Amino acid sequence: MxxxxxxxxxxxxxxxxxxxxxxxxxxxxxxxxxxxxxxxxxxxxxxxxxxxxxxxxxxxxxxxxxxxxxxxxxxxxxxxxxxxxxxxxxxxxxxxxxxxxxxxxxxxxxxxxxxxxxxxxxxxxxxxxxxxxxxxxxxxxxxxxxxxxxxxxxxxxxxxxxxxxxxxxSIFFALLALSIGVTGSALLVLYLSIGRLTRSLGKLTEAIDTFDLMSADTEVSLPASNDEIGYLSKRFELLQKRLIESKYDLAESQRNIYRAEKLAFIGRLSSGVAHEINNSVNGIQSCLYAIGNDPKNHEQTEEYMKLINEGLQHIEIIVKKLLEYSRKNSPSMASVNLAEVVGNVMKLCSYKLQSQGISIAFEPEPGLPEIEADKHLIQEVLMNLLINSMDAVPEGGCICIRAGRKDRNSIYLSVEDNGSGVDPENADFIFEPFFTTKDTGKGTGLGLSVVQGVVESHNGTITLDSKPGVKTVFTITLPINGKHERTVNRG
Amino acid sequence: MEKHLLYDQPESPSARSKTSVIRTNILYLIVSGFLLLTLLISFFLYFFVLDLTGTYVSEEEYPYTSAHSADRPVKYFGIVSRYPPHIIYQGYQPLMNYLTNHTEYQFRLKLSNSYDDTMDQLVNGEIDVAFMGSYIYASSRHKHNLESILKPLNENSEAFRRSVFITRGDSDIREIADLRGKKLALASRRSLSGNWVPLYTLSMHQLSPEDLKTVTNYAHHHTVIYKVQQGEYDAGAVRDRVAMEYEASGIRIFYSSDEIPTSPVVVSKRQDPHIVDQIKNAFLNLDMETILAERIYHNWDLDLSFGFIESREDDYDFILNILDTLGEEVLEP
Missing domain, CATH: 3.30.450.20 (PAS domain)
Structure with missing residues (x-):
């Protein structure tokens, strides 16, 4: 009521x-x-x-x-x-x-x-x-x-x-009429007064309800009176002003953060690229130095040339992945059977899995639909996640791949392992290029950033849920029809 | 552009409409219930208020003296009734209650229209005792073998009264001698204080009725006062107590007579002495304190409120001397 x-x-x-x-x-x-x-x-x-x-x-x-x-x-x-x-x-x-x-x-x-x-x-x-x-x-x-x-x-x-x-x-009826009259009048006055009060409150509530911070410059009509409602309206006006000021302050802060983040990102990217390429370049320089000192040692030259080639190939891979990360070309969309993709990737990794004694399971939900996606990119995504899991789990560990419908328009694909996991302080950077917790030379630090790039190019999302030492789950959500489903965050 | 709402989004119009209908229905239900309740209360109240059945006054029983003495011999007290009977009863019935409560007999009032009738009743035994006028007693006591046994006292515990001459406050009459050539109003010719004593007083001042312009008798003392007040008479003569009642109403007393014994309580000499003793004892023990203590006497006649003393049978013989002086014959009953 x-x-x-x-x-x-x-x-x-x-x-x-x-x-x-x-x-x-x-x-x-x-x-x-x-x-x-x-x-x-x-x-x-x-x-x-x-x-x-x-x-x-x-x-x-x-x-x-x-x-x-x-x-x-x-x-x-x-x-x-x-x-x-x-x-x-x-x-x-x-x-x-x-x-x-x-x-x-x-x-x-x-x-x-x-x-x-x-x-x-x-x-x-x-x-x-x-x-x-x-x-x-x-x-x-x-x-x-x-x-x-x-x-x-x-x-x-x-x-x-x-x-x-x-x-x-007669007195009974006179008093009855008087009582009805007085009570009716009092109720009418009460009804009108309360109506006026609640109308003012309703107006204020509506103003609060429809207040849009994004278009806060628009004038909002508020009840003006010298009572408590008027006082409340004035306080709301002040609140509006403070919110608008906060909006501008927030935007400014965001711009600053963005600039700082960009600079930090460029720094990390540069150092990553420099680190990876320097390692190979240093190796190549060492090889070239040795060859230069002893050019007639064909056996050494041949061996070092192979190393130089490997180093160049490594640099090529880094450059290629960097290009892939930055290219973000539109994927070539086709109907993809996820179970088939998962099967292929599991076959490719089966040797390594067996050699490390890692058990793997695929648990697709019944009725898993085909999706519109780039099959090769999805395979690459799954491969990268599987490789990460294989690197993380100890011998005898287990990996579980699950897939199913998330809702009417999207599916999920998750890779869960019981490996070392991701520390909370690293969780915010894990999708950045060249960020890696693996030993030097074991990873480029580009795998997850490429995965994120591919997923986003499919209008999907990727999330991480990790409890270090217990389990780590990467969950990808992809639209079934490949189109982005706009969602509104309310809350 | 996505909205940033500070509040939950309001209900949809259809939901709002549905809620509004429910609220309205609940409100109607409450209001209807209240009206129905009010109607029911009013209905029952109407019948309850208009049902006036009941006993609203039940007064305490008035002490009923006679009921406690119904078996005693009845004695009748004679009294002259100049007023409607209920007035006489209001004044004298308390006295009968007193006598009944303080004697071995049950006393009842016996009214008569004149002293003559009372005298007859006393003589023929219809009544046992009577209040009697001084003049009638003095004039008939020998013939009818009567005896005065008691005299009432006044507020000063005196067993006498006086006859007074009155005039209007603005009159220039100051003494009896000023009455010469004036109009004088007197009470009944059988009244001692209203007629005989005033006439006797005139004679003592060397005045006779013929020296005055007119002398007229009226039946009651109050009538005399009224006539003087109205200016119909220059002066009047009445009992002192009656005159004093009107002193504040423009009446002035300019002469008071010698003492006149108050009217006697009379019995026949043939009456049983035991009854006489009972009556005398009861009256002699009567005082204001007793009257006030026994609230049944609240309407007691003022003349009888201050007690009694014994009377001698010749107390009133001076009246015969007065008449003799005036050369009047005794008017026997």
Whole structure:
């Protein structure tokens, strides 16, 4: 759930709960007040009504009679004068009914749901409210007819309670409408406010999301306000500026690194070339010196000429490989069966493998497809990797060649051995020309750089995963159709 | 050119739309649930609030003295009722409760319309004891063999009162002699302090009613006060306590009479002495502290609030002397 709705649900819920609590409190307060007022009214009315009844009882007492007739007349008088009175009952002190009248009900009607008169103490006054199917809501007062402890009986008066109930009902609906109105308004204001806030946040998020460092000069529209969002926008603007400055600094640094790297590369290349050629040239010079000292020694001359030839051939090989490395001509692409290529290379190396006691295995995955590649170059690549592995593994070591589909568009080819491996500090330079860890004369230092050149000319990649003394894996990835599959690095 | 994104890429439009629909549905569900809940609460609240059934007042029982003495012999206390019966009961029923609580009898009020009726009731035994006016007692005690046994005390513990002459605060009447040629209002002709004593006072100051412009009697002391206040009369004569009530309302007292014994509690000489003793003892032990301690007497008549002392039967014979001085015949009941 979004922040907007979380806030609305949380704050809205609190507002609704608060309004409910406040409204219910008010409602009960009003209800209690209305009931209290009405009870007070009927009690006051009853007190007033009771006075003539007391007088009647006193007059009757002077003559030793109960003044039925007088009381009946009085009750009848009440029905005419007091609006809302429903019934009146008068009892003597023995709780016997003296007289009664139902002003609106048929004769013989008795109110129901009233308290038992015998349970009421002589001096107590009881007000009760009850509902009756014919009479509706009634407020009944049972009041003693007494003065200062002189007790003549009870008067029981029923008053119409429907007005009081209607008043409470009106207040209920008024408070309900008020609560709905206030809550609705509060929620609407909340919704609009939060909407404005989240729109600003969304705008900022979108700006952050679409910020492109490569085209960072483009103006990005950000929410401008004097609140926290505006402050955040300003901080983001500053961040943008710092990133752009960093981009230029980075580019400058990269250029410097590139220049330094190029110079270092040229240095290493020159020293490699010089080293390899100097060795041969020194040998040739030594041979020529010996021949010059003893030109008539044909046997020596013949032997030294062979050595000179070998030296020149070595120089030729170096120059040739150097040319191959730098030439990077487009390979001649054709459909290549990798299993076949691997088989050929394994045959070529079989003698050496056997002589060193190295076991070799080829584990192609089923369904290995043919690829578009230069067969000879791929063979050269595989040969170079195999030779490296053979040089690295000790006697009795093992080499495993694997091939299979990497994904829908590419295959992999890996050569794994359990030889000495590559130290981590050398891993960054291993594909550079003339970089070698082999003994002098054992390698030109051009093998892996040529391999990398060939792989890249096939739009492929080569990676190294080495744990010295455990295993070393060179993995080549090549597109099946020979075309470069552009990938986007996200992360 | 490859983008360098600082953030994860946003959801695709279709995924966003789907999420949005789910969110909206959840929101609708929550809102609908809340509305339904509110509706249900309102519904139940409506019926709960409008159900007013219940008992809202149940007051403490008023001490019902008579209930504790229902088996005792009933004795009737006579009293003249100048007001509606319930007013009389408010003032005197507490006294009956007191007597009931402090004697062996149950006392009840017996009202009558006049002192004459009370006198008759006392004579024919309908009542056992009565509050009686001083004049009526003095004038009839010999004929009907009556005896005054008690006199109420005032707030100064004095068993007498005075008759006072009053006038308006702005009047120039300062003494009795100033009444010559003025209009005078008096209380009932049977009232000692409202009629006979004032007339006697006039005579003591060498004035007769004929020396005044008019002399008129009214039934009640309060009526006299009202007439003077309204300016219908230049002066009036009433009981001191009644006049004092109105001193703050523009009434000025300019003359007070000698002491007049307060109205007596009277019995027939034929009455059982034991009952008389019981009544006397109860009244003589009555004081303000007792009245306040027993809250049932909260409406006790003020004139009877300060206790009683014994009365001699000839305490009121001076009234006969007054009448004689005035040359009036005794108006017997």
């Amino acid at each position: 979004s922040l907007k709705y979380k806030i609305i649900v949380l704050v809205g819920g609190i507002i609704i709960l608060l309004m409910m609590v406040i409204s219910i409190s008010f409602l009960y307060q009003y209800r209690a007040t209305i009931i209290e007022k009405e009870v007070h009214n009927v009690r006051s009315l009853t007190d007033a009504v009771t006075i003539p009844i007391i007088d009647a009882f006193i007059y009757g007492e002077q003559d030793d009679i109960i003044p039925h007739e007088l009381l009946e007349r009085y009750i009848s008088y009440l029905s005419d004068r007091i609006e809302g009175i429903q019934y009146a009952y008068i009892y003597d002190r023995e709780r016997e009914l003296v007289t009664f009248s139902n002003f609106r009900k048929p004769p013989g009607y008795q109110p129901q749901g009233i308290p038992d008169l015998n349970l009421i103490p002589p001096g107590a006054e009881v007000v009760s409210i009850y509902s009756h199917e014919h009479n509706g809501w009634v407020i009944e007062v049972v009041s003693p007819i007494q003065i200062a402890g002189m007790h003549w009986g009870f008067v029981r008066l029923g008053f119409d309670g429907s007005n009081m109930r209607r008043e409470i009902g």
